[in-house]
Amino acid sequence: MRHALLSPLLSLAVSALASCTLASPPSQPASPTPPRNVLDEHSHAEPKRARVVHVDLDLNLDFAAKRIAGYAELRIERPDPEAPLILDVKGLEIELITGSDGGIRPFQLGEEHDNLGGSLTIRLKPDDELVRIHYSTVPTSEALQWLSPEQTAGGKAPFLFSQGQSVLTRSWIPLQDSPGVRVTYTARVQAPDGLVPVMSADSSERLEDGSSMFRMTSPIPPYLIAIACGDLEFEAISERCGVWADPSIVASAAKELEDTESMIANAEKLFGPYRWGRYDLLILPPAFPFGGMENPCMTFATPTILAGDKSLVSLVAHELAHSWSGNLVTNATWSDFWLNEGSTVYFEARIMEEVFGAERAIMENQLSFNGLKRELEGTSERDSILHIDLKGRHPDDGFSGIPYNKGALFLRRLEEVFGRADFDRFLRAWFDGHAFQSVTTAEFVSFLGTELLAPKPELAAQVDVEKWIYGSGLPDTAPVVPSSALAQVDAELKTYSSGKSAAGELNTDGWVTGQWLHFLEGLPAELSMEAMSDLDATFGFTGNGNSEILCVWFRLSVKHGYAAADEKLEAFLARVGRAKFLIPLYTALVKVSPERARELYARMRPRYHAVAHANLDRIVGASESAE
């Protein structure tokens, strides 16, 4: 059974396509990582025998039929010349497959599995170095979400985006969908007139026939191949960085995200050069199921981070950090997911500290820590392990605050013990030494041992690496620096909870988003209707424009039966598809009234992406048996 895509991950016109060609070519190795001896149980492929190294796509985006159709030409290496080529596919219609000489090659589709799709086995001829697969997606292809114009900011044009992580790329491209099988790619994309396609590529150009050509020249894991298309405009932030968004919001988005260049420069100072050429952000319609997705050169982000006061831009620091931790050095299997996310959360905080100062970074760290503590209470032992056992499970079962926040705490503990200078040198060496490779937890542990631990055994004795990575729960050496900004909130909460003061008497002058979130999370477990009305009248939560604050407030409103927030809550559920918000809200709704939750969800479900369905179907569906 799938697990919730968790809640407490706190973090708080057609502009010339030519504008996104490379400022300077990225440095990368000539060919992708050689095959390694890692079994990815979430892929059918056998890359040690026949391996995809490059993909050329030629695709037509058909919005009316909700289909992408065309071909994928795969360049392959064949360590075992006898072996067939085995790919991952999910719900694809395969029309025809040809080999290097243009002749037809026989193929077989294996039975499809709910979680992992099926295998596509292609019989090769001895000289085949290429196969071309003519195929189309189906309207229900899980990676893709086709949005109606009403679901976009401008309301004028439809929108398409893909979400590949973890195992959904196979639902729009037939390939070896394993994070250990890195590929370079090109794509020629034909989109309807007036709509702009963008991809996770390091260069793009408009061709004479009106189609667009994209190239990703660094080898990336397949989950990072991404496409979006809609009424998009570009606004530059710096020479190498800018924002793509609906024309109606592009200027305000660029303003909100104007610190991105400074984030890149600071990240480079910490952990080495940014190796991908451009760094652009794409602001998606609110149906996007995540806060952000680190598609290389083009982070995909929810518009719910645009709070108007830069209070939620740590998400950009996070997705940018993945340009090192995750995209440059990638988890080899989904059991190693903590390597991607834990180091990214650590790195995110370091960037935030450089750009916005230590106080903010400390506050955001403590909020994440509090969230992790709450989450651990409801997490089984086996799921609180960093190197998670996913045998027979969906990779997204490992998606929780554990890989993120416990992972980051482990790195913070290493920093605390070995000191910043040595730890930074270690991390920099890790990224440099494994650039464009996919790595396992065992490889990390071994590198950690030789580079950081072995030279200083007396310090190494203070970090129980085994326990951090393979043990459940949180070691009590987890380092937390108390935030004075949150301590102020605690003082007000104490007064409020003792019943001595009404909301209006609290001192909330100058509170920032993180403080409001801490306040809401710390309110007494029981609140009367009068108390809820008083809080709302005093602080205007129901009408708040900050999505993180709204989400916590709506959850409390549902819990305490505060119906005055219902209208806004329903509008929020109709507009926003971010799983991080939907999961706690539907969970709260189901608890209070399963029928209402089901009725609402039935209405809203078509607006949400497949990755949100997977969790919400379980949460809302589960209400039947809970009755």
Ligand code: BES
């Ligand atoms: N790579 C993740 C999103 C993801 C993880 C998608 C697993 C599918 C499977 C992304 O970098 C992420 O962590 N997003 C968070 C951002 C937050 C922690 C700042 C999100 O979407 O909330």
Ligand code: ZN
């Ligand atoms: Zn991440």
